[in-house]
Amino acid sequence: MTLAKNGALSLEELAALPGMPSKERLAQGPVVVIECAQEIPCNPCEAACPNGAIKVGEPITNLPVLAEEKCTGCGVCIAACPGQAIFVIDMTYSEEEATVQLPYEFLPLPAKGDLVDGLDREGQKICTARVLRVLNPKKFDRTPVITIAVPKECAMAVRNIAIRR
Amino acid sequence: MRETEFAIVGAGPAGLSAAIEAARAGVQVTLIDENDKPGGQLFKQIHKFFGSKEHYAGVRGIDIGVQLLHEVETCGVEVMLNAVVWGIFADHTLGIIHDHKNLHLKAKKILLATGASENALAFPGWTLPGVMGAGAIQTLVNIHRVLPGRRVLMVGSGNVGLIVSYQLLQAGAEVVAVLEAMPKIGGYGVHASKLRRHGVPILTSTTIKEARGKGKVEEAITIGLDEHWREIPGTEKAYQVDVICLALGLTPLSELAWMAGCQFDYIPQLGGHIPVHDANMETTVNGIYVAGDVSGIEEASTAMEEGKLAGIAVAEALGYLSAAEAACKKEVVLRRLDELRSGPFGGVRKQAKEQLHQQRCSQ
Amino acid sequence: MRVEEHPILGEMKKPNVVEIEVDGEIIPAIEGEPIAAALLAAGKSIFRYTRKRNEPRGVFCAIGRCTDCMMVVDGIPNVRTCVTPVRAGMKIQTQHGLGEFGGPLS
Ligand code: SF4
Numbered sequence: 114m115t116l117a118k119n120g121a122l123s124l125e126e127l128a129a130l131p132g133m134p135s136k137e138r139l140a141q142g143p144v145v146v147i148e149c150a151q152e153i154p155c156n157p158c159e160a161a162c163p164n165g166a167i168k169v170g171e172p173i174t175n176l177p178v179l180a181e182e183k184c185t186g187c188g189v190c191i192a193a194c195p196g197q198a199i200f201v202i203d204m205t206y207s208e209e210e211a212t213v214q215l216p217y218e219f220l221p222l223p224a225k226g227d228l229v230d231g232l233d234r235e236g237q238k239i240c241t242a243r244v245l246r247v248l249n250p251k252k253f254d255r256t257p258v259i260t261i262a263v264p265k266e267c268a269m270a271v272r273n274i275a276i277r278r
Numbered sequence: 279m280r281e282t283e284f285a286i287v288g289a290g291p292a293g294l295s296a297a298i299e300a301a302r303a304g305v306q307v308t309l310i311d312e313n314d315k316p317g318g319q320l321f322k323q324i325h326k327f328f329g330s331k332e333h334y335a336g337v338r339g340i341d342i343g344v345q346l347l348h349e350v351e352t353c354g355v356e357v358m359l360n361a362v363v364w365g366i367f368a369d370h371t372l373g374i375i376h377d378h379k380n381l382h383l384k385a386k387k388i389l390l391a392t393g394a395s396e397n398a399l400a401f402p403g404w405t406l407p408g409v410m411g412a413g414a415i416q417t418l419v420n421i422h423r424v425l426p427g428r429r430v431l432m433v434g435s436g437n438v439g440l441i442v443s444y445q446l447l448q449a450g451a452e453v454v455a456v457l458e459a460m461p462k463i464g465g466y467g468v469h470a471s472k473l474r475r476h477g478v479p480i481l482t483s484t485t486i487k488e489a490r491g492k493g494k495v496e497e498a499i500t501i502g503l504d505e506h507w508r509e510i511p512g513t514e515k516a517y518q519v520d521v522i523c524l525a526l527g528l529t530p531l532s533e534l535a536w537m538a539g540c541q542f543d544y545i546p547q548l549g550g551h552i553p554v555h556d557a558n559m560e561t562t563v564n565g566i567y568v569a570g571d572v573s574g575i576e577e578a579s580t581a582m583e584e585g586k587l588a589g590i591a592v593a594e595a596l597g598y599l600s601a602a603e604a605a606c607k608k609e610v611v612l613r614r615l616d617e618l619r620s621g622p623f624g625g626v627r628k629q630a631k632e633q634l635h636q637q638r639c640s641q
Numbered sequence: 642m643r644v645e646e647h648p649i650l651g652e653m654k655k656p657n658v659v660e661i662e663v664d665g666e667i668i669p670a671i672e673g674e675p676i677a678a679a680l681l682a683a684g685k686s687i688f689r690y691t692r693k694r695n696e697p698r699g700v701f702c703a704i705g706r707c708t709d710c711m712m713v714v715d716g717i718p719n720v721r722t723c724v725t726p727v728r729a730g731m732k733i734q735t736q737h738g739l740g741e742f743g744g745p746l747s
Pocket residue numbers: 144145161162163164165166167183184185186187188189190191201
């Protein structure tokens with residue numbers, strides 16, 4: 114699987130992105146993961162970050178580059194990205210669990226405490242996820258951001274949720 | 279006969295932007311559209327746009343539409359709706375049917391911002407009810423809020439096919455697959471990933487073979503293609519669906535430009551026959567301008583910039599802006615267009631546009 | 642099927658629901674929406690049959706361009722239902738071939 118072939122980034126493609134935090138940074142606490150791999154004309158992520166942790170620069174087709182030491186993992190950039198390519202991961206959430214913040218523009222929205230399916234980049238269920246928070250303020254402009262807790266080994270794979278019926 | 283300084287045909291993103299730019303400079307503008315509401319396709323675009331802040335990046339198309347309409351209202355543009363322009367004559371006169379009556383409108387300058395029409399594809403069963411254009415689906419779902427079916431097969435993985443598939447999911451439909459005849463996905467990877475993580479298969483080197491059903495679509499048959507676009511026997515697959523959506527690209531709606539005698543060039547990267555135009559968006563016919571999809575298929579964001587360019591150029595040509603003022607405004611817009619046309623997706627269009635401009639200049 | 646709730650567009654505004662008659666059957670419709678939208682929402686997919694081969698046609702472009710959606714509306718044939726707004730009491734008929742003037746009126 115590759116982005117061009119079926120729409121999901123491969124692990125090799127991901128590893129090569131300038132928006133990927135290092136293993137060391139991931140181990141230190143919440144940090145952004147920018148899965149933006151093509152040179153499209155776009156830069157709202159750069160403007161959204163209050164800490165200057167994302168740089169696109171000129172031309173705006175540059176890939177977003179993460180300055181991982183500046184990122185606090187606040188998650189403000191997630192809803193600003195029209196490509197829904199930004200996630201925030203916290204590997205330090207607990208002994209067994211990590212958290213993933215992801216954009217979710219669907220109804221119904223889950224509620225805090227719900228158990229949902231954690232889906233990978235190809236929509237496959239890979240774990241059970243527990244909803245910790247649902248943020249949907251006006252400034253996110255109808256792109257709610259959901260925080261879920263997942264088993265640590267799933268944190269770099271879960272990128273969507275499915276509500277259980 | 280009625281008269282105006284600047285007549286704009288088409289009130290989509292390009293036409294609206296041109297109207298605002300020209301009217302702000304003082305030009306008397308008449309904006310004509312065949313629909314009962316202005317906005318063109320903008321009000322079907324419920325997703326957040328790409329670009330930078332100056333291009334309304336991160337803002338949803340619908341909200342950009344609202345903003346543009348508001349500006350058009352406040353800067354004194356005359357908007358003529360339900361008005362079909364059926365002809366364009368040598369002395370810059372438009373033949374218009376408005377309220378079932380024929381009228382003529384003479385303008386000093388004319389902008390054709392007529393947009394594009396969707397390409398179709400003929401395959402066995404393609405005329406069955408349930409086979410629809412992607413634009414039709416967007417209109418029905420996002421404007422009229424009616425889902426024409428529950429299970430959809432999307433044909434075409436350009437940005438339109440990917441975006442409409444995602445919008446179908448948002449409206450509660452199921453998208454069984456997105457087909458792409460090419461060996462790779464046509465649209466932006468981020469749009470594809472948004473779908474893929476919902477489990478929608480995106481099948482490259484695959485096309486539609488047949489639509490089947492009694493009186494309406496009930497089943498779609500797909501087939502794999504080899505590297506020479508030949509069908510690979512035995513790779514047929516059947517999907518139970520009630521809608522087959524065609525998202526196969528657009529063709530400029532250029533009838534009026536042909537009628538006006540504009541010179542054309544065939545540029546496949548821009549969607550086919552394109553009226554040759556210069557960096558002011560003026561065609562080979564004096565005083566007739568083009569902007570948006572009719573001047574080459576691109577995005578709504580580029581259409582808005584091109585519209586602005588035409589609006590500025592017209593204001594300059596009519597004496598409402600000095601050459602220096604116009605040059606300064608144009609430079610800003612051209613820089614933004616340049617930004618939108620860089621990278622692997624936009625670069626092709628940039629080259630094609632430059633080719634067109636050179637032709638106009640060598641005339 | 643109507644999209645009552647939508648994550649981006651929100652809840653549907655209270656529509657002005659009226660009745661229209663389609664081939665003798667009363668269906669609900671929203672005043673001002675295109676006739677075609679009301680018919681699709683009611684599950685109708687065949688709008689007309691072609692002249693030569695009597696093949697079914699339904700909505701294809703939804704913007705008034707392809708003419709696939711033409712029906713007889715208040716006695717007038719060849720009306721593009723995708724760009725003709727609903728009025729209460731309209732009488733609509735599936736069109737056969739080129740249609741004929743003089744169907745039922747509202
Ligand atoms: S998570 Fe916060 S600090 Fe980190 S890049 Fe995004 S906006 Fe900046």
